[in-house]
Amino acid sequence: MERYNLPAHWLGRPYYSLDAWFKQEYGCKIYKIALDAGFTCPNRDGRLDSRGCIFCSVGGSGEFAARGSSIDVQLKQGLSLFGEKKTGSRFLAYFQAYTNTYGPLDYLENIYSEALSHPDIMGISIATRPDCLSLEILELLTSLKARYAPKVIWVELGLQTIHEDTACYIRRGYPLSVFTSAMTDLVNHDIPVIVHLILGLPGENEDRILQTVDYINSLSPFGVKLQLLHILKGTDLAKEYEAGKIEVFSKEAYVTLLSKCLTYLSQDIVIHRLTGDGPKDLTLAPYWSLHKREVLNSLHKYLKENHLFQGKLFVEDHSLF
Ligand code: SF4
Incomplete structure (x- = not known):
């Protein structure tokens, strides 16, 4: 049997998990508190479109957050949800719902500061679109980073795919060049980025997905979220699914594809997510995705049995794809 020495800081996992990164940096587990700061999105309010991305x-995409309450109240609720068993742990405030930089600069400063000044919060992660990151916003993030150091400020961008035809189908609303330019700006401002990628979009075969993985490698972001395409009730994607126009992965097919993506992903990129994360009452398909622990167990088993790990097939020459 082949033997590999996985990096010690991966803590025994065959990939570089966010959990391992947190333990390495902070010596403890960190939990995320999802927030809804009352934003909308240019893809929903009519500026670009009023229908939203086809899967949204x-x-x-922020059902785990509590819309309508102040950031402080949502943080208190989040902290109490974790309960006493999490004493000694720390927390990351995750601005998750809609587009979390799509608002006036003073409002952004207020809500980010409210979270960053909380004593139990070790940083914030801001989910947004690459076309909603003006120079003023980047400068605001840079100044908050200095004001609240050593707390972290991360930005999460939903790329989903590099392929323009798929981007059009999902109504992403911006071309790849906009994403590339936002990445460059964020890197220049020393703001770590987490890139979201959806596995299983209609029209995306393994080769096309690996091309996106390779593109992500070429950008060397801090992290990546690999997300299963899951279908949520009430979305236009659900209509396509119910009309029999699209299919979803079986658990086995997903684990095989996910493993392949991991083997091509650079070992320096931290894995923030490995599966879908839809709320139970909204998930239409696939139902197996609701059992996250089982999906991860299947992935670990598959990687182990096939002697696979993150970066095993990583190629530095991006022209190969
Ligand atoms: S997925 Fe994000 S960018 Fe797309 S419509 Fe929803 S909130 Fe807007």
Whole structure:
């Protein structure tokens, strides 16, 4: 049997998990508190489109957050949800719902500061679109980073795919060049980026998905979220699914593809997510995705049995794809 020495800081996992990164940096587990700061999105309010991305739920992909309460109240609720068993742990405030830089600069400064000044919060992660990151916003993030050091400020960008035809189909609303330019700006401002990629979009075969993985490698972001395409009720994607126009992965097919993506991904990129994360009452398909622990167990088993790990097939020459 082949033997490999995985990096010690991966803590025994065959990939560089966010959990391992947190333990390496902070010596403890960190939990995320999802926030809804009352934003909308240019893809929903009519500036670009009023329908949203084809897979996006009415909650703007932020169903785990509590809309309508102040940031402080949402943080308190989040902290109490984790309960006493998490004593000694720390927390990351995740601005998740809709587009979290799509608002006036003073409002952004207020809500980010409210989270960053909380004593139990070790940083914030801001989910947004690459076309909603003006120079003023980047400068605001840079100044907050200095003001609240050593707390972290991360930005999460939903790329989903590098292929323009798929981007059009999902109504992403910006070309790849906009994403590339935002990445460059964020890197120049020393702001770590987490890139979201959806596995299983209609029209995307393994080769096309690996091309996106390779493109992500070429940008060397801090992290990546590999997300299963799951279908949420009430979305236009659900209509396509119910009309029999698209299919979803079986668990086995997903684990095989996910493993392949991991083997091509650079070992320096931290894995923030490995599967879909839809709320139970909204998930239409695939139902197996609701059992996240089982999906991860299957992935670990598959990687182990096939002697696979993150970066095993990583190629530095991006022209090969
Ligand atoms: S950009 Fe995000 S919030 Fe806006 S429609 Fe797409 S998935 Fe939803």
